[in-house]
Amino acid sequence: MDFELxxxxxxxxxxxxxxxxxxxxxxxxxxLAREAAGQGxxxxxxxxxxxDEVSKSLGLWGLDAPVDVGGTDLPAVALxxxxxxxxxxxxxYTLPPDSPNLRMLMATVTERQREAYLAPYVRGETVSAIxxxxxxxxSDPAGMTTRAVRDGEDWVLNGRKIWISRADHADFTIxxxxxxxxxxxxxxxxxxxxxxxxxxxxxxxxxxMIGGAATYExxxxxxxVEGWKLLxxxxxGFAPMQIRLGxxxxxxxxxxxxxxxxALDMMCTFAPLRVTFGQPLSERQxxxxxxxxxxxxxxATRLMTYDCAWKLDTGRDVRLEISMIxxxxxxxxxxxxxxxxxxxxxxxxTKELPLQLMATKLRTMRIYDGPTEVHKWVVARNLLGAKR
Numbered sequence: 001m002d003f004e005l006x007x008x009x010x011x012x013x014x015x016x017x018x019x020x021x022x023x024x025x026x027x028x029x030x031x032l033a034r035e036a037a038g039q040g041x042x043x044x045x046x047x048x049x050x051x052d053e054v055s056k057s058l059g060l061w062g063l064d065a066p067v068d069v070g071g072t073d074l075p076a077v078a079l080x081x082x083x084x085x086x087x088x089x090x091x092x093y094t095l096p097p098d099s100p101n102l103r104m105l106m107a108t109v110t111e112r113q114r115e116a117y118l119a120p121y122v123r124g125e126t127v128s129a130i131x132x133x134x135x136x137x138x139s140d141p142a143g144m145t146t147r148a149v150r151d152g153e154d155w156v157l158n159g160r161k162i163w164i165s166r167a168d169h170a171d172f173t174i175x176x177x178x179x180x181x182x183x184x185x186x187x188x189x190x191x192x193x194x195x196x197x198x199x200x201x202x203x204x205x206x207x208x209m210i211g212g213a214a215t216y217e218x219x220x221x222x223x224x225v226e227g228w229k230l231l232x233x234x235x236x237g238f239a240p241m242q243i244r245l246g247x248x249x250x251x252x253x254x255x256x257x258x259x260x261x262x263a264l265d266m267m268c269t270f271a272p273l274r275v276t277f278g279q280p281l282s283e284r285q286x287x288x289x290x291x292x293x294x295x296x297x298x299x300a301t302r303l304m305t306y307d308c309a310w311k312l313d314t315g316r317d318v319r320l321e322i323s324m325i326x327x328x329x330x331x332x333x334x335x336x337x338x339x340x341x342x343x344x345x346x347x348x349x350t351k352e353l354p355l356q357l358m359a360t361k362l363r364t365m366r367i368y369d370g371p372t373e374v375h376k377w378v379v380a381r382n383l384l385g386a387k388r
Contacts, residue, residue, distance in 0.1 A: 003303070003306075005077070005078075005081060008078075009074075009077065009078040009081060010081070012063075012074075012078060012081065012082065013078075013081030013082065013084070013085060015058060015060070016060065016081070016082050016085040016086065017085045019054070019055060019058060019060065019085075020085050020086060020088055020089050023051055023054055023055075024051070024086075024089045024091040024093055025089055025091070027043055027047065027051075027091045028089060028090055028091055028354055030043070030047075031043060031090060031091050031092070031357075032090070032351060032352065032353075032354065032357065034212075035211070035212035035351065035357065036351040036352075039212075040212045040213075040214065041092055041211060041212035041213050041357075042092060043091060043092065043093070048093075051093055052096070052124070055093075055095055055096075056096075056124070059072075060082075060095050061095060061096050061097075061122075061123075061124055062096070062097065062122045062123075062124075063078070063079065063082065063095065064076075064078075064079055064099055064102065064103070065097065065102055065106075065122040066106060066118075066122075069114065069118055069119040069122045069123075070119070070122050070123055071122050075309070075313040076250060076309035076310075076312045076313050077306060077309045077310055077313055079099065079250070079251075079254070079309070080250065080253075080254045080305055080306055080309045081254075082095070082254075083250075083251045083254035083255055083258070084254045084255070084257045084258045084261075084302075085258060086255065086258065087254060087255030087256065087257065087258020087259050087262075088258040088259070088261065088262045089262075089354075090354040090357040090358060090361070096122075096124035097121045097122055097124060097126075097128070098128065099247050099248075099251060100130075100244045100245070100247040100248040100251070101121075101128045101129075101130055101174060101244060102118075102121065102122070102247075103243050103244060103247045104130075104174065104191070104231075104240050104241065104243055104244035104247075105117060105118045105121065105231070106118070107232070107240045107243050108191070108231045108232035108240045109231070110228070112228055113193065113228070113229075113231070117172060117193060126171040126172065127166055127169060127170045127171050128166070128170055128171065128172055128173070128174065129164050129165060129166040129167050129170035129172075129173040129174070130164070130173065130174040130175075130176075130244065131146075131161030131164050131167070131173055131174070131175045131176060131218060132161070132176050132241065133161065133162050133163045133164075134146060134159065134160055134161055134162060135160055135162050135217070141176075141184075141185045141189060141238065141241075142184050142185045144176065144177070144178055144184070144185075144189065145159055145178070146158065146159025146160065146161065146175070146176070146177040146178060146220060147159055147177060147178050147179075147181075148177035148178065148179050148190060148192060148225075149179075151224070153226070153227040154224050154225060154226055154227055155192060155224070155225045155226075155227065155229075155230065156222055156223065156224050156225075157175060157177055157192065157194070157200070157220040157222075157223040157224075157225060158220055158221060158222060158223070159177065159219075159220050160204075160217065160218065160219050160220070161175065161217070161218050161220070162207075162215070162216075162217040162218075163207070163215045163217075163368065164215055164216045164217070164218060165213075165215055165216075166216075167203055167215075167216035167218055168203050168206065168216055169196075170196060171195070171196050172193050172194060172195050172196065173193075173194050173196075173201070173218075174191055174192070174193060174194075174231060174244075175191070175192045175194050175220065176189055176190075176191055176237055176241060177189070177190060177191075177192060177220075178190075179234055179235055180235055183235065185238050186238075187235045187236070187238075188235055189235070189237045189238045189241070190230060190231075190232070190233075190234050190235055190236070190237040191230070191231035191232055191237035191240060191241065192225050192229055192230055192231060193225070193229040193231050194220075194223065194225055194229070195229075198223060198224070198225070199223070199224065200220060200221045200222050200223030200224065201218065201220060201223050202218060202219045202220075202221060203216055203217075203218050204216075204217045204218060204219050205217050209364060210360045210363060210364065211356075211357055211360030211361055211363075211364070212357075212360075213361075213364070242319070245369055245370070246312075246318070246319070246322050248369050249322050249323075249325070249326040249369055249370070250305070250308065250309060250312075250322065250325070252326060252329065252330060252365050252369065253301065253304075253305045253308075253325040253326060253329035253330075254305060255361075255365075256301065256329035256330050256332065256333035256362065256365070257298060257301055257302050257305065257329065257333070259333045259337060259358045259361070259362060260294065260297070260298050260301070260332060260333040260336040260337065261298055262354070262358070263294070263333075263336050263337045263339075263340035263355060263358065264291065264294045264295060264298065264336060264340070266340050266344070266353075266355070267287070267290065267291055267294070267339070267340045267343050268291060270343065270344055271287050271291070271343060274343075274345075281343060287343055290336075290339040290343065294336045294339065297332045297335075297336070298332070298336070301325070301328060301329045301332050301333075304321070304324065304325050304328065304329075305325050305329065307321070308321040308322060308324075308325055319378075320378070320379060320382055323370075323375035323376075323378040323379050324375070324379055326369065326370065326372075326375050327372045327375040327376055327379075330362055330365045330366045330372065331366065331372055333358075333362050334359065334362040334363065334366060337355055337358045337359050337362060338359065340355055341355045341356070341359065
């Protein structure tokens with residue numbers, strides 16, 4: 001078993017590292033100041049445009065997109081290194097296009113949808129969102145109530161969706177809906193492409209989240225969608241949705257590694273400099289153990305994540321591994337960031353250091369795309385079921 005990245009993928013990881021250090025890290029002071037002033041989490045349109053130009057010139061767009069629509073078609077293993085580096089900074093930036101929705105589109109689009117949706121998305125010309133969760137359904141897709149009913153050649157959607165990122169400005173939203181109330185998650189859930197401005201697609205409210213982020217709640221009120229915008233096969237939307245969720249969970253594991261490594265590096269830099277009661281913090285056993293445990297857990301998580309990505313690239317079923325790393329990586333990083341905040345004392349509680357934004361991001365990551373408890377339940381259910 002080879003534990004080394006190929007030279008090509010290692011060079012890509014190094015390229016992204018330099019991009020993060022040279023372009024994103026210098027923006028952190030502004031990001032922290034805006035968030036502290038209650039202006040949300042972002043970098044401004046002009047700065048975002050400049051960063052887009054830089055990342056595109058470096059060849060960092062469409063890394064896992066199909067070659068025939070302008071992508072590079074890199075494997076999951078390569079993307080772990082990319083996202084680990086992106087996870088080191090609190091400057092919010094996504095290399096176009098966002099991989100989870102991309103992967104769902106790749107698994108389902110027709111030729112017409114490929115030209116109308118996938119290709120512009122890969123080129124960075126459009127922004128997407130996805131509506132899965134509902135006010136009363138939580139993490140259980142079987143509890144979904146949003147309906148899609150045929151009306152001639154079209155579909156008419158009714159229901160509510162919540163916790164949607166970018167719903168206010170996305171060019172299109174993938175909306176999950178029931179097309180068969182009896183079958184539900186076992187053949188009764190379908191996906192639809194709903195364009196911005198479609199009558200009946202109503203953004204109800206912006207929901208402020210911790211760390212300066214925001215999500216949205218939408219209402220679908222007799223929202224008419226043309227028949228050709230059914231994404232994939234009717235009733236078979238659950239499996240492509242899981243591809244989308246699995247992609248995000250792998251990203252989250254890689255981001256967690258990046259954040260944990262940044263927090264560990266900050267502890268190792270600060271601890272020898274801070275003197276308390278005549279000794280540097282680095283001489284305190286509590287700090288030493290935090291550092292040793294952090295290094296060990298980061299190493300273990302990195303190996304677990306690359307193992308999962310490698311198995312995915314070889315066509316294996318990795319649903320169990322994805323649940324393991326989603327739960328383990330986010331909890332691991334949250335603990336290490338918390339220890340780093342504790343080690344920095346009062347300074348660790350300020351909004352002048354990136355640690356507090358890392359902590360809030362990880363706190364939300366422990367919930368979205370399946371809370372830790374659900375993923376542990378999935379793992380245990382599978383293992384106990386196998387034993388039975």
